[in-house]
Amino acid sequence: MTKFVLRETALHLLTRIGEQGGYSHVLLDQEIKKNNLSRKDGALLTEIVYGTLQKRDLIHYYIEPYIAKQKKMKPWLKWLLYMSVYQMRFLERVPDHAVIHEAVEISKKRGHKGVASLTNGVLRNVQRNGVHNPSEISDPLERLSIQTSHPKWLVERWAKQYGMETTTKMCEANMHHLPMSVRVQPLRISREDAIDQLESDGYQVKSSVLSSQGVIITEGQILHHPLFLEGKLSIQDQSSMLAAEMMDLKPDYTVLDACSAPGGKTTHIAEKMNDQGRVMAYDLHSKKAKLVKEKAAQLQLSSITAQQADSRHLQDKHPEASFDRILLDAPCSGLGVLRGKPDIKYHKKEEDIFSLRSIQDELLHEVSALLKPGGKMVYSTCTVDRHENEEAVKYFLTHHPDFKVDPSFSEELPEPLQKSQGLNEYGIQLFPHQWDTDGFFLTRLVKTASE
Known part of the structure; x- marks a missing residue:
């Protein structure tokens, strides 16, 4: 899959999830399987979709000064800007000029010349002028809400229940994707044998301290491994x-x-x-x-x-x-x-x-x-x-x-x-x-x- 098509796919998923309420994990899994994506392409698509969703409100705060005059913006254009700024601000391996170029091309394909010009203008402003720092927000609950892209009602609720320190740690943890863990089927394979096989195949893994059957995958795509395909492992947090x-x-x-x-x-x-x-x-x-x-x-x-x-x-x-x-x-x-x-x-x-x-x-x-x-x-x-x-x-x-x-x-x-x-x-x-x-x-x- 070309990078252009991959970003079009990411935009399609984000618009569907963000506007229609689709489940991110289900739709991503379906898309990866349908297009038979390589491990590398699947990882990039997942990174763009999850990363943009995790940081949606923070990214909106970043670009708001550059879109304030827009009375109405089509949902796909909003999500195109979100995912482009996510890549520019948080993915170091993707050059800004490539992100901007492909975003403009998608705008031309989906919209018209004026939309492409708007896309280019917003992203160039982010590139040249940077973004506002949410640490300038005086209200600590609103600041945490924006910094970690959690609705303010939720931050307020957690702060009342657990205090600000625990709430901050929870919100910050939610900004990072969860490591995958699996459970061995102990009637078919021991945890020790499963770990040995995974490590010999180049996976980085460690035993869970919460379950005698649990294995944490710190590196490697388990969905492609024979142990998973043969039903000797199952994914479970x-x-x-x-x-x-x-x-x-x-x-x-x-x-x-x-x-x-x-x-x-x-x-x-x-x-x-x-x-x-x-x-x-x-x-x-x-x-x-x-x-x-x-x-x-x-x-x-x-x-x-x-x-x-x-x-x-x-x-x-x-x-x-x-x-x-x-x-x-x-x-x-x-x-x-x-x-x-x-x-x-x-x-x-x-x-x-x-x-x-x-x-x-x-x-x-x-x-x-x-x-x-x-x-x-x-x-x-x-x-x-x-x-x-x-x-x-x-x-x-x-x-x-x-x-x-x-x-x-x-x-x-x-x-x-x-x-x-x-x-x-x-x-x-x-x-x-x-x-x-x-x-x-x-x-x-x-x-x-x-x-």
């Missing part, structure tokens, strides 16, 4: 691996995964149980339930049954006290995964947090009745908002006195987490800047055994 690690599983258990797609945690549960016992996996959407089936087949796991169902009505499908263990990885705002899905921070609104919380409350109430006395339930989210995490657990415990936070939960966490800043009486909050992972909340609840 380290924080997400904690869910199955903390379920205290045994091979003969019957386990419910109430919100299972795309199947990373479901298959991890089956692996921890040596593919014995029974794992019932549900998802609200039939297409997503199918993804869980496909994931299980890819990893050669036969103990998983995946079906479509609204888990707010699972008592219609199962009698009370049916399961030894339950995982409720609840639908949430996703504010912990901004490093890998930066578009989320622009699409979410504060009211979304409250509407999602009502769903979380319904799910907790419904599935808790399905747990056997003495059984354990893990509740997890990929967000860092206390309303969806600690406050949801507190509310549940208040209304379900037969449950409590498992007293042994904190002792069984991986050793590095046992003195974590995020550990509290309701569970543990992982922050994106702490372990180079997603932001993730996790707790384990136990149901009082019958007398």
Whole structure:
């Protein structure tokens, strides 16, 4: 793919994600596969798209003085300027003159001479005159919001919940793409053998301290490696691996995964149980339930049954006290995964947090009745908002006195987490800047055994 076509592709993706709400990780993956991009081209396309999204508001602040007189600008032109300035300011290996030239050519192709002239003028001004420094902004919350391209309402919310220091660290971490981590399928390969094979093939990897199955890829494209293609490795963030690690599983258990797609945690549960016992996996959407089936087949796991169902009505499908263990990885705002899905921070609104919380409350109430006395339930989210995490657990415990936070939960966490800043009486909050992972909340609840 020529660099011109690659930048046209990046512009198409950015406009679609930014204006129509498409999911960046899904659309990027589809585009790379559809065009069979080389590793180098795929990496550059990913860098331009993710980098531009991660720094959108900062880039807008940079160019605002040069576009202030424009009454209305077509979305594609706005995103063309954003992605061009991103390359000029943050990608040293791409010469400014090449970025400007190709941006002008794209403007000519998509618009007219006046649009091409505007594009050239804005980018030449950035090149010659530089940009305003957001450190000049006096309001510290607004300054952090612009510097790290997070909506001000979100910065304000985090600052109230965690203070300015933690909020700053979170926002800064979200400006950098997350290292990829994978999980070995231990019934087919050991972590040691997987690491040896990857290192011998030129990959730079290290063991995760959060999961005995986790491997962090610091250099190398794992999607092309035979271990991944053969289903001996699966992509999963380290924080997400904690869910199955903390379920205290045994091979003969019957386990419910109430919100299972795309199947990373479901298959991890089956692996921890040596593919014995029974794992019932549900998802609200039939297409997503199918993804869980496909994931299980890819990893050669036969103990998983995946079906479509609204888990707010699972008592219609199962009698009370049916399961030894339950995982409720609840639908949430996703504010912990901004490093890998930066578009989320622009699409979410504060009211979304409250509407999602009502769903979380319904799910907790419904599935808790399905747990056997003495059984354990893990509740997890990929967000860092206390309303969806600690406050949801507190509310549940208040209304379900037969449950409590498992007293042994904190002792069984991986050793590095046992003195974590995020550990509290309701569970543990992982922050994106702490372990180079997603932001993730996790707790384990136990149901009082019958007398």
